Amino acid sequence: MTRYHPGVGHYTDHGGPDPRFPQPQSPTPTACQINPSLFDFDFGDCNRREKELAKARRACSGCPLVAECLKWALVNEDLTEVGVWAATTPRQRKTLRKRMVDRLGPDWIDVLAHQDQVRRERAAAARHTPLTVDQARIVRLDREVNGPMPPHRSVTPAQQERNRTRLMAGLKAA
Ligand code: SF4
Incomplete structure (x- = not known):
């Protein structure tokens, strides 16, 4: 039996996965x-099946990729015609696919x-959404009262407090 491993990218005779x-x-190897x-x-061996299935399910339940x-x-x-995927058996996946047909x-x-x-498009758009007028004003004011951000230096809690105080004073005065 040949299993396609998502993290490894091993293709079967059926061809590749749906590219969409x-x-x-x-980042770390999954249990499978x-x-x-x-x-x-x-799945034909009933005695072995229950024990193996419980073990595989336990492993999947702690997997960050399960959803x-x-x-x-x-x-x-x-x-995915055979084996356990995301704690499901082939029969359970068949049932879930039927439910998807019913629902969607x-x-x-x-x-x-x-x-x-x-x-994905919304997430990309959110990453590129320009600052609102108010946000841009605060960024500008922060630069004016606190100077430019130090490029690779971490800011101490005391400096953060001072920066906050100056920014709040600047906002009140504006
Ligand atoms: S949920 Fe289970 S089958 Fe899916 S990647 Fe994780 S360990 Fe493998």
């Missing part, structure tokens, strides 16, 4: 990357992709 959903990434066999077990991993596993059905319609993956796109 970025692969969940973690460290111990893939725990997540790849065969993104679940979405990724649901939309990439061909790549047969094109639910497109709907999710659109929502993600809108969210």
Whole structure:
């Protein structure tokens, strides 16, 4: 059985994942990357299944990627036909996909992709939103009364207090 590992980028015979959903990434290896066999077990063996499933679920529940991993596993059905993903079994993922169809319609993956796109665009726009007039005025005043920000020097609590006092005085006087 070949498992696609989001963090590693291993492709299966089915091809690659849906490019509209970025692969969940973690700065540290996830439990399924460290111990893939725990997540790849065969669901046919009932005795082994329960123990393995409990272990894999415990590992997923502490994983920082669990929410993104679940979405990724649901939309990439061909790549997640087997094994445990985000603490779910193949059967549970099948049920969840049916629920998504009921809630969002047969094109639910497109709907999710659109929502993600809108969210990314909003986040990008928020990063580039210019300061309001009031914010710009405060920044200007701060520069006037406290001077330019020291580039690589941390400001001591005493300096912060002094800067705050000067800024508040400047705002009152304005
Ligand atoms: S939630 Fe589970 S399957 Fe998904 S990346 Fe984390 S450890 Fe792996």
